[in-house]
Amino acid sequence: MQEDLFKRLVSHAKEYGFIYPSSEIYEGLSGIYDYGPMGVELKNNIKEYWWKAMTQMNENIVGLDSAIFMHPKIWKASGHVDAFNDPLIDNKDSKKRSRADVLIEDEIQKMLGKANKEVEKAAKRFGDTFDEAMFRETNPRVLEYTQKAAVIEKRLAVALSNNDMADIKAIIDELEIADPDSGSRNWTEVRQFNLMFSTQMSNIASEDGKLYLRPETAQGIFVNFLNVQKTTRQKVPFGIAQIGKAFRNEIIARQFIFRMREFEQMEMQYFVRPGTQVEFYQEWKAKRMAWHARITPPEKLRFKDHDNLAHYADAAVDIQFEFPFGFRELEGIHSRKDFDLKAHTEHSGKKMQFFDPEINESYVPFVVETSVGLDRMFLSVMSNALVDETVPDAQGEDSTRTVLRIPAALAPVKCAILPIVKNKEELVGKAREVYDRLKLYFQCQYDDKDAIGRRYRRQDAIGTPYCVTIDFETIENDTVTIRERDSMTQIRVPVGEVAGIVSEKTDMRTLLV
Numbered sequence: 072m073q074e075d076l077f078k079r080l081v082s083h084a085k086e087y088g089f090i091y092p093s094s095e096i097y098e099g100l101s102g103i104y105d106y107g108p109m110g111v112e113l114k115n116n117i118k119e120y121w122w123k124a125m126t127q128m129n130e131n132i133v134g135l136d137s138a139i140f141m142h143p144k145i146w147k148a149s150g151h152v153d154a155f156n157d158p159l160i161d162n163k164d165s166k167k168r169s170r171a172d173v174l175i176e177d178e179i180q181k182m183l184g185k186a187n188k189e190v191e192k193a194a195k196r197f198g199d200t201f202d203e204a205m206f207r208e209t210n211p212r213v214l215e216y217t218q219k220a221a222v223i224e225k226r227l228a229v230a231l232s233n234n235d236m237a238d239i240k241a242i243i244d245e246l247e248i249a250d251p252d253s254g255s256r257n258w259t260e261v262r263q264f265n266l267m268f269s270t271q272m273s274n275i276a277s278e279d280g281k282l283y284l285r286p287e288t289a290q291g292i293f294v295n296f297l298n299v300q301k302t303t304r305q306k307v308p309f310g311i312a313q314i315g316k317a318f319r320n321e322i323i324a325r326q327f328i329f330r331m332r333e334f335e336q337m338e339m340q341y342f343v344r345p346g347t348q349v350e351f352y353q354e355w356k357a358k359r360m361a362w363h364a365r366i367t368p369p370e371k372l373r374f375k376d377h378d379n380l381a382h383y384a385d386a387a388v389d390i391q392f393e394f395p396f397g398f399r400e401l402e403g404i405h406s407r408k409d410f411d412l413k414a415h416t417e418h419s420g421k422k423m424q425f426f427d428p429e430i431n432e433s434y435v436p437f438v439v440e441t442s443v444g445l446d447r448m449f450l451s452v453m454s455n456a457l458v459d460e461t462v463p464d465a466q467g468e469d470s471t472r473t474v475l476r477i478p479a480a481l482a483p484v485k486c487a488i489l490p491i492v493k494n495k496e497e498l499v500g501k502a503r504e505v506y507d508r509l510k511l512y513f514q515c516q517y518d519d520k521d522a523i524g525r526r527y528r529r530q531d532a533i534g535t536p537y538c539v540t541i542d543f544e545t546i547e548n549d550t551v552t553i554r555e556r557d558s559m560t561q562i563r564v565p566v567g568e569v570a571g572i573v574s575e576k577t578d579m580r581t582l583l584v
């Protein structure tokens with residue numbers, strides 16, 4: 072069912088101009104996607120929602136747009152050259168490359184799946200008297216699966232933080248994990264694979280000219296800390312927000328735009344006085360969850376603490392979203408201590424400090440980071456929104472419609488202007504006049520092709536919250552109907568009121584309070 076939803080979503084995204092595989096006429100490029108005319112509008116609206124929530128709603132958060140290419144020493148200082156790795160394993164028979172930790176995580180999911188099956192079977196058998204919690208605590212088979220899963224999960228986390236590739240291989244052997252495609256267990260050893268893409272600066276031939284495509288936007292913020300603090304005279308605590316492309320040479324890029332090799336991040340570094348990081352970490356956890364919950368049903372969101380901390384963090388949590396393929400990371404919130412500013416001080420020789428007039432002291436600020444993938448946000452918005460439903464047609468018969476229930480402020484097109492027929496000059500002239508007026512306020516689409524019912528369906532499929540229909544009554548009394556996407560109800564209003572009504576309902580303001 073969920074798998075079906077995912078397939079539907081991928082094909083819907085292509086059919087209606089949201090997302091295309093990149094370089095498609097050349098068979099595509101794995102892990103890379105292009106956003107079409109509807110996709111770019113939706114993406115821009117998600118960016119605007121984040122940007123305004125950060126920089127407009129907080130007087131102590133300012134924006135930045137740093138370059139993708141940065142001095143190569145930055146990546147040495149940040150630890151990415153030495154430690155930004157994933158464990159890789161090759162299958163000698165199928166020649167397929169896999170992430171060793173993902174193979175193990177999939178196996179853990181299988182164990183938990185088996186436990187859930189036992190629970191489902193028992194629930195059917197016992198009916199209303201079934202006590203799930205008690206069953207999970209006492210049933211020997213369920214306990215065996217869940218305990219084994221927990222032991223493996225812990226062992227994997229320890230092996231990853233200790234860089235113990237041999238133990239990761241040992242887990243794969245002990246669990247007899249086979250290549251998902253070929254079934255072969257003929258694996259190579261596990262080795263670390265650095266995820267950064269590199270290229271060469273034209274005028275420097277040696278290693279010194281090696282440039283990296285940034286794997287996170289955060290470092291652009293850290294290296295501009297002094298510039299931004301001085302030019303804006305912000306005092307700690309304050310934040311710097313940035314939206315931009317990041318690149319990772321993922322061993323396997325999969326699940327559509329969930330794991331890509333070129334993607335966008337929306338990151339905010341919050342600089343705080345050392346010792347206050349726990350308080351701000353908690354505050355940003357709550358704020359970021361609230362931001363998500365304004366556009367996503369809360370039951371589809373949850374926190375998941377990191378078992379295996381990144382090299383820069385002393386605390387980290389993911390906000391996970393229930394994608395069609397299960398709960399996965401949507402956003403990371405990390406307490407990065409003074410790791411980055413200290414490292415840049417050491418490598419650049421420039422003191423990355425703040426003089427705090429309140430305590431008359433200079434210090435290297437600690438950092439709480441919030442980092443959300445724009446493409447993953449896009450996927451979460453689309454998967455929440457896509458619905459196939461049965462509705463009455465013009466004759467009152469059952470018909471199905473596909474509708475994208477995107478929050479109105481994020482919808483690619485806010486309002487469609489539809490003359491009821493296209494061969495009446497007077498109607499078309501009036502509809503054009505209405506379109507020309509409304510396009511000054513928000514993104515509109517004019518459509519006069521096909522019967523009105525089909526045009527409504529087309530707008531439903533791209534998530535347009537309002538359709539304005541110009542009919543014969545419009546000519547008589549200057550009124551139009553506004554049809555609302557979700558309820559499909561229509562109201563008749565004077566033409567002069569449409570801009571105000573639609574603006575009120577679709578403005579980004581509706582999401583910011």
Ligand code: GAP
Nearest residue numbers: 287289329330331334401402403442443444447
């Ligand atoms: N600066 C911290 C940082 O980059 P991360 O957890 O590696 O942390 C942050 O990445 C977010 O970026 C993730 O929560 C995810 O939404 C997004 N992201 C990471 N890798 C991605 C990929 N390959 N494709 C799409 N989004 C990705």
